[in-house]
Amino acid sequence: MPKYIYEYQDWTRFVWDDKVISAIFGEVRLLQGKIIGQMTLLGFSAKREATLTALTLEVVKSSEIEGELLNYEQVRSSIAQRLGINTAGLPTSSRHVEGVVEMMLDATQNHSQPLTEKRLFGWHAALFPTGYSGLYPIEVAQYRTGEMQIISGAMGKEKVHYQAIKPELVKPEMDKFLQWLNHENELDLILKAAIAHFWFIIIHPFDDGNGRMARAITDLLLARAENSGERFYSMSSQILIERKQYYEVLQQVQYSKGDITKWLHWFLNCLKNALVNTESTTQKIIYKVEFWKTYEQVSINERQRLMLNKLLDGLEGKLKTSKWARITNTSTDTALRDIKDLIEKGILQQTAEKGRNANYELVTFKA
Numbered sequence: 001m002p003k004y005i006y007e008y009q010d011w012t013r014f015v016w017d018d019k020v021i022s023a024i025f026g027e028v029r030l031l032q033g034k035i036i037g038q039m040t041l042l043g044f045s046a047k048r049e050a051t052l053t054a055l056t057l058e059v060v061k062s063s064e065i066e067g068e069l070l071n072y073e074q075v076r077s078s079i080a081q082r083l084g085i086n087t088a089g090l091p092t093s094s095r096h097v098e099g100v101v102e103m104m105l106d107a108t109q110n111h112s113q114p115l116t117e118k119r120l121f122g123w124h125a126a127l128f129p130t131g132y133s134g135l136y137p138i139e140v141a142q143y144r145t146g147e148m149q150i151i152s153g154a155m156g157k158e159k160v161h162y163q164a165i166k167p168e169l170v171k172p173e174m175d176k177f178l179q180w181l182n183h184e185n186e187l188d189l190i191l192k193a194a195i196a197h198f199w200f201i202i203i204h205p206f207d208d209g210n211g212r213m214a215r216a217i218t219d220l221l222l223a224r225a226e227n228s229g230e231r232f233y234s235m236s237s238q239i240l241i242e243r244k245q246y247y248e249v250l251q252q253v254q255y256s257k258g259d260i261t262k263w264l265h266w267f268l269n270c271l272k273n274a275l276v277n278t279e280s281t282t283q284k285i286i287y288k289v290e291f292w293k294t295y296e297q298v299s300i301n302e303r304q305r306l307m308l309n310k311l312l313d314g315l316e317g318k319l320k321t322s323k324w325a326r327i328t329n330t331s332t333d334t335a336l337r338d339i340k341d342l343i344e345k346g347i348l349q350q351t352a353e354k355g356r357n358a359n360y361e362l363v364t365f366k367a
Contacts, residue, residue: 002255006165006202012176014195016261024268028190031275032226038282039232046289047230048085053285054231054278055079059104062215062236065243070097079105089306099126100212107216108231111223114182117174120205123216127209138207143170148204161247162254164204173203181217189225193218194267198260201250215239222271232282238274246270288312294365298345303328304338308347311362318351318359 005011039047056076063070077090078101093101103123113119125141132138139145148164165173177199184192200214215236223229239246249266256262291312300308307315307324317323324335339360342348351359 005254005256005258008257011258012199013258014260015258016264020261021264021268024265024272028268028272031272035232035275035278036226046286049289050232050282050285051230052080052083052085053281054234055104057234057237058219059100061234061240062212063100065236065240066211075101089302095129099129102126103216107220108223109229111220111229115178115220117178123213124206124209127212133208143174143205144207161251170203170205174205177203189221193221194264196221198263202254233274233278235271235274238270242270295347303330304342320359
């Protein structure tokens with residue numbers, strides 16, 4: 001059985017091949033600058049909307065990587081409220097959603113603050129407000145005191161994917177990690193984000209939530225790299241898309257003797273893809289902001305505002321009167337009145353289908 005990376009002496013003296021990562025690193029820095037430049041040209045509303053969308057995706061997708069599905073609207077509502085954005089028509093969020101949002105906003109909005117043991121314990125407590133992970137009680141707001149294995153497979157046929165550092169070594173290893181994270185100033189912050197993510201995952205210091213916390217640390221360092229709490233892309237959304245490779249690379253590099261070139265190359269490629277995907281999202285956000293600017297003098301009720309935002313965000317499936325009634329929790333008569341009112345105002349139009357099959361869509365306008 002090969003040795004784990006942490007079983008080698010001075011295992012955190014990571015090395016990598018600059019020639020292998022230099023091209024992709026340059027592309028990432030170029031894209032990052034381009035997107036920040038585009039956002040700088042946007043108005044206040046568009047930037048705020050972009051940040052709200054990116055942070056919502058980051059929270060939802062980071063949890064989805066772990067197999068946990070959070071309600072998108074609840075997450076959006078919680079973040080909007082904390083950023084001082086109008087939340088009319090959005091649902092109230094659960095205690096659990098509030099906790100995940102607290103962690104992510106603390107990481108990104110307070111990115112310049114040191115990352116301490118106390119702060120990490122606060123994040124962990126926010127992630128697990130009941131002291132349970134699913135049906136099982138866990139150690140909350142403290143480092144784990146038990147062994148940690150990552151396994152898969154049916155009972156009796158389990159396959160061990162990773163055996164983490166022994167519990168008695170977690171605190172000294174975390175002390176070393178936090179000292180490095182807060183005081184190492186020579187390394188480019190994007191590379192630092194990649195290394196921090198890997199290092200934290202290898203220690204696996206908590207009973208549960210290690211993946212989400214590693215991604216929050218990544219977001220904190222990426223926010224430092226941009227010197228801004230405004231987030232315009234979601235790294236976790238891209239990790240979710242590339243989840244298979246994410247785990248494969250982690251598994252390969254956990255057996256290295258300290259060379260993390262393969263991990264850095266994957267991380268930078270993933271970040272590049274996240275930035276590329278953001279360009280199309282940005283166009284949607286600009287369109288949405290321009291839409292509301294165009295109709296800001298038009299009288300629109302809260303049900304209509306909610307449904308128009310859903311359409312602008314890419315509502316799945318066709319919009320029928322019954323769907324409008326269900327989402328806005330109202331009668332089909334009220335839904336039809338809302339729809340007809342928006343048709344008269346030139347905002348909605350009926351598609352080719354007639355009668356009971358009638359569908360509605362936004363009237364296209366030039367942003």
